Amino acid sequence: MEVGHAASPPPHILGYTVRSRTRIYVSYIVPTCLALLVYIAQTASDLALSYQHFRQHAVGYGAGTLVLVLVPPVLTFLLVITSREQRSSASSNQNNCLALGNGLLRLLLFPFFVVYRFTMRLFWSVEALFHDDDDVERMKCLEKATQTSSIELYLLIQAYAQAAPQIILQLYFMLEQDLFRNYETSAVQALSLVFSAIDLAAITTSYQRIESQRRVGRHYPWATPQQVESHRCQLEQNERLCCEAERKKRESERTIASFPESERIMANFHARQPMDPAQGVATHEVHVRGEDEVDNDALEQLETKALLHTGPKGNATDDDKLQVTRPKLRLWQKELRDLDTIEVLDTVPETPPPPPPPVTAPPELPVLKPSADGPPAPDLRRTASDNDHRRSRRVTRPLSQLETFKDMLLINAQLYIKEHVPRPPKLLIGRVNEEPIEERSPLVARSPGAQMPNGSPLTPKDVVDFYFPRPTKIVNGIQQDDFAGRTVAFFGWIAFITMRMLALSTFCVFYPRAFFIVLGVHYSLMLACLALETRCRGSWNRTLFYLLLAYIYIFVLLEFRVCFKSIRLWYGGFLALTLVENITMTAIWYGNEEFESWWFGFIAEWILYSGILFVATLIVYYCILRPRDVSLIVEDDAPPASEPETSVA
Numbered sequence: 001m002e003v004g005h006a007a008s009p010p011p012h013i014l015g016y017t018v019r020s021r022t023r024i025y026v027s028y029i030v031p032t033c034l035a036l037l038v039y040i041a042q043t044a045s046d047l048a049l050s051y052q053h054f055r056q057h058a059v060g061y062g063a064g065t066l067v068l069v070l071v072p073p074v075l076t077f078l079l080v081i082t083s084r085e086q087r088s089s090a091s092s093n094q095n096n097c098l099a100l101g102n103g104l105l106r107l108l109l110f111p112f113f114v115v116y117r118f119t120m121r122l123f124w125s126v127e128a129l130f131h132d133d134d135d136v137e138r139m140k141c142l143e144k145a146t147q148t149s150s151i152e153l154y155l156l157i158q159a160y161a162q163a164a165p166q167i168i169l170q171l172y173f174m175l176e177q178d179l180f181r182n183y184e185t186s187a188v189q190a191l192s193l194v195f196s197a198i199d200l201a202a203i204t205t206s207y208q209r210i211e212s213q214r215r216v217g218r219h220y221p222w223a224t225p226q227q228v229e230s231h232r233c234q235l236e237q238n239e240r241l242c243c244e245a246e247r248k249k250r251e252s253e254r255t256i257a258s259f260p261e262s263e264r265i266m267a268n269f270h271a272r273q274p275m276d277p278a279q280g281v282a283t284h285e286v287h288v289r290g291e292d293e294v295d296n297d298a299l300e301q302l303e304t305k306a307l308l309h310t311g312p313k314g315n316a317t318d319d320d321k322l323q324v325t326r327p328k329l330r331l332w333q334k335e336l337r338d339l340d341t342i343e344v345l346d347t348v349p350e351t352p353p354p355p356p357p358p359v360t361a362p363p364e365l366p367v368l369k370p371s372a373d374g375p376p377a378p379d380l381r382r383t384a385s386d387n388d389h390r391r392s393r394r395v396t397r398p399l400s401q402l403e404t405f406k407d408m409l410l411i412n413a414q415l416y417i418k419e420h421v422p423r424p425p426k427l428l429i430g431r432v433n434e435e436p437i438e439e440r441s442p443l444v445a446r447s448p449g450a451q452m453p454n455g456s457p458l459t460p461k462d463v464v465d466f467y468f469p470r471p472t473k474i475v476n477g478i479q480q481d482d483f484a485g486r487t488v489a490f491f492g493w494i495a496f497i498t499m500r501m502l503a504l505s506t507f508c509v510f511y512p513r514a515f516f517i518v519l520g521v522h523y524s525l526m527l528a529c530l531a532l533e534t535r536c537r538g539s540w541n542r543t544l545f546y547l548l549l550a551y552i553y554i555f556v557l558l559e560f561r562v563c564f565k566s567i568r569l570w571y572g573g574f575l576a577l578t579l580v581e582n583i584t585m586t587a588i589w590y591g592n593e594e595f596e597s598w599w600f601g602f603i604a605e606w607i608l609y610s611g612i613l614f615v616a617t618l619i620v621y622y623c624i625l626r627p628r629d630v631s632l633i634v635e636d637d638a639p640p641a642s643e644p645e646t647s648v649a
Contacts, residue, residue: 007217007235008146010482010627020133026483028125028145035202036118039155042195043069043111046166049192052185061173068166072158073110077103080150089224110154117151120144148228152221159203163196164555167497171505175599197501201493204556205486208493209478209627211559212567216477216630234634241472241633475634478627485625492617493556496578499610500555502603503582510589518581519554525577526553529570533562575618582607 009027011017018026046069053062080086080103090099106113128141170189174181210218219231481489508515527550534546545561552558557574564570590604 007219007231009480013482014484014625020138021129024125024128024142028128028142029122032118032122032125036115036122038195038198038202039114039118041191042163042199045188045191045195046162049170049185049188052182052188056182056185058173061169064169065166068162068169071161072154073107075157075161076110076150076154077107079153085224085227086150089226106150114151114154117149121146146221148219148221148223148225150222156203156207159200160552160555163200164501166196167193167200167501168505168508171501172508175506175509175603197494197497200497200555201490204493204497204558205481205490207558207560208489208556209559209567211561211563212477213480214477215475215563216479216632218480234632238632238634241635245633472633472635475632477630477632479630481625481627485621485627488617488621488625492614492621495610495614495617497556499582499607499614500578502607502610503585506600506603507585507589510593518585522554522577522581523550526550529573530562533564579611582611 009023011020011023013026046065050062050065050069053059053065081100087096087099090096090102094102124141124145128138128145131138131141170193174186174189210220214220217231217235219228223231504515504519507518527546530546530550538546542561549558549560549562552560553574557571559567559570586604586607590600593600595601
């Protein structure tokens with residue numbers, strides 16, 4: 001059983017395992033450098049574009065561009081201070097006033113803190129290269145490089161609160177202008193559009209299946225240290241439970257393989273044929289001579305006990321000794337005619353045992369007069385009322401085959417329990433009940449010279465070192481994408497975002513009213529799908545988050561804070577819906593409007609080519625580069641309905 005999880009990037013590319021040094025390059029250094037360059041270029045171009053709009057007296061576009069830059073840090077600050085987990089984590093390190101001041105400082109100087117975050121990750125990634133493979137110091141450096149921070153929450157919000165609406169706004173402004181445009185403004189707009197699309201595609205690639213990955217080990221990049229530790233404990237617990245399941249599987253295979261001739265035993269049982277004593281198999285022969293059930297049981301116990309302690313005769317091998325210690329039992333009734341001999345198997349009876357003999361029974365059974373052809377036998381027909389040793393009236397009740405089978409099961413159950421069922425430690429049954437409750441000691445190992453609280457010496461049977469099993473469940477998820485899968489997914493989302501943004505922006509230029517109607521219908525449909533997926537369960541903050549998530553679904557699809565039950569249905573339906581919307585909107589304005597510039601024909605061709613490229617990358621990713629599924633065994637502490645609601649942060 002392979003123990004896998006999604007807590008870290010996979011150690012392979014295209015199925016081939018790569019060295020640790022190569023993984024650091026492709027999973028840490030290269031993505032961090034590219035993300036740092038994209039963030040600097042995007043933020044600088046947006047601020048410069050806002051300044052250019054104000055210079056050209058386009059106050060509305062300038063103010064809108066600046067507001068979109070400032071919205072992500074404000075939302076991040078509000079989410080952090082309203083999150084109970086974030087507040088408790090911040091107050092544990094410093095008091096509330098210092099934590100609030102630190103949050104305000106990050107709000108005012110957010111670009112510098114983001115750059116510091118990227119440079120710190122880059123520093124520790126490069127530092128890890130100077131240590132040997134699988135070295136503890138290298139692992140510590142990578143752990144510091146992936147340390148969680150609220151800056152990651154800001155980067156997520158920036159992609160959908162700044163980059164996505166910025167693309168729509170700037171494309172609309174560019175298409176609305178005539179042929180005579182300001183060159184500086186157009187150049188800055190081009191930079192803003194390109195880097196906003198790259199940022200949106202990169203964030204979507206990183207978070208497209210984060211909920212399925214979070215179920216099997218990955219945590220949110222802005223999670224608190226307590227949440228990270230909880231996920232780490234879950235992975236350790238899964239590894240322990242997997243090892244335990246593997247051990248039990250091996251033991252069960254050995255048990256099944258060592259079971260002696262189970263098929264032959266079952267065949268003999270159904271054939272109901274007596275076994276030949278010459279085969280050398282140790283047997284127990286119990287002759288039922290009486291008709292009273294209590295007396296018959298007493299006799300059977302006596303004869304069985306006598307035969308159990310008979311050892312092998314002559315030079316016995318280990319196999320012979322094993323057969324003696326695990327004998328088979330046959331009940332014979334000589335007084336009944338033509339009664340089949342029933343062979344007893346090692347099975348546990350489902351019927352309860354017979355009641356114990358009455359308290360008024362005599363301590364010893366009287367002995368009959370000795371016969372000429374045998375030793376004296378106990379009188380099985382004496383009862384509690386025969387104190388004067390007079391023979392009582394004989395109660396005749398013939399033994400049926402069902403009663404014989406019942407007696408056989410009872411004796412077989414006694415033998416099976418004695419040989420196979422382990423006895424519980426004395427500390428759990430005898431001595432614990434004798435001690436006071438407050439003086440009971442935990443079930444842990446002690447030193448050889450230790451004694452029990454009541455003064456008796458501690459024996460090995462009293463030392464217990466085990467844990468009580470708890471209910472478990474299997475959680476399914478997926479691994480993180482490798483470098484090849486992430487690259488193909490990134491270019492696929494670039495093509496999809498290009499097609500989607502061009503279709504929406506161009507349709508908004510020609511039909512503004514219909515544009516908002518299409519967005520409203522799409523938003524309502526996504527909100528209805530979320531309500532159907534979650535069954536409208538959750539607190540008010542989770543419901544508010546679903547309203548924001550439906551807004552994200554206007555542009556892209558994310559499995560974020562909602563684990564899709566049918567991932568193929570969600571992605572297939574969403575992609576089919578968006579493709580139909582894009583093609584329909586493009587066909588409407590391309591077939592009904594007259595263009596004053598060649599830009600609109602070029603945009604229509606780009607929409608078509610981007611759709612084809614997206615479908616091609618989707619097929620390659622799904623058929624070849626899709627991450628592997630992962631299953632974890634976790635302890636089922638509580639039902640899902642009792643899980644506390646957590647905020648987005």
